[in-house]
Amino acid sequence: MGTRTISIVENILDANDRIAQTNRELFDSTKTFAINFMASPGAGKTSVILRTVQYLKDRYRMAGVDGDVATTIDADRMAATGIPAVQINTGGTCHLDAVMLSGALPKLNLDETDLLIIENVGNLICPASFKLGSRLDVLIASVPEGDDKPYKYPKMYRGVQAMLLNKVDLLPYFDFDMDYFRKGVEVLNPGLSFFPVSAKTGEGLDAYIEWLTEQADSFLK
């Protein structure tokens, strides 16, 4: 028997994208504004999220989903702020995907959740490929990572609607060329909402929170 060639038309990520769409429809039906935070390890995802909760938990009913390779440290931190939090341990996988998220959602009461914070696994590569169904995808970069990250991880910088540059209180100690960084971001994602912040000192957080509130309110109204 000879060899035959079968052409494939199905996209490799179709399965994930379909489930992401199902998640999206679920969030729409429960009026839940879901935000997917992505960043490299140590950029300050958890710190920014804790700040976000601190600012907004009186305004919205909030909940969190935390993705990590192992441990419940981050979900515990979120839960300590008084909001319901679910940990997803990916068991070695370096990103959250739509299936993992959909498995965690029944553990939350979405009908009573206005704002769902999703903390992705710390990684600048894989989370960019896997849609979750979130309304907003936000990238958190940080000064110590260096100003060349948009050039090295273009895909991550392209797929988000907003970015925070965290740890700006450290700018005096690093050779971080803000113009070079901003130029890279602008090429990849023109007009992207950009917030220089320090989760530690609170610098710049007001503008970010104001923007986030506008986004959430326009969805929730």
Add this chain to the structure above:
Amino acid sequence: MHELPFVESVLKITMEQTEQAKAKRVVGVNLVIGDLASMVDESVQFYWDIVSEGTIAEGAKLHFKRLPAVFQCKDCGTKYQLDGQHLACPKCGSTRVSIVGGDEARLESIEVE
């Protein structure tokens, strides 16, 4: 590591297609991977060997077609590849550019008996 879910999808689609085509064995798998997809060929091969074991696709040869990351300037139309240092248009310096290639990671076809 994200090569694993990619490879799992490749295997799943391969199995569905071979069943439909009533094929007995998969001899080749043709993949198209762009340089912006962050996939390493060796890693794809490594996971493929593990997940395809015991299936009719075990031992199938993976063929990689690599596509470069290509940008195009929206102002002067120049198409260019990345040099790893700059993203802006090398000809006119514009930062209004779009990515026209290099994002893809797909299964193009499979060869079966």
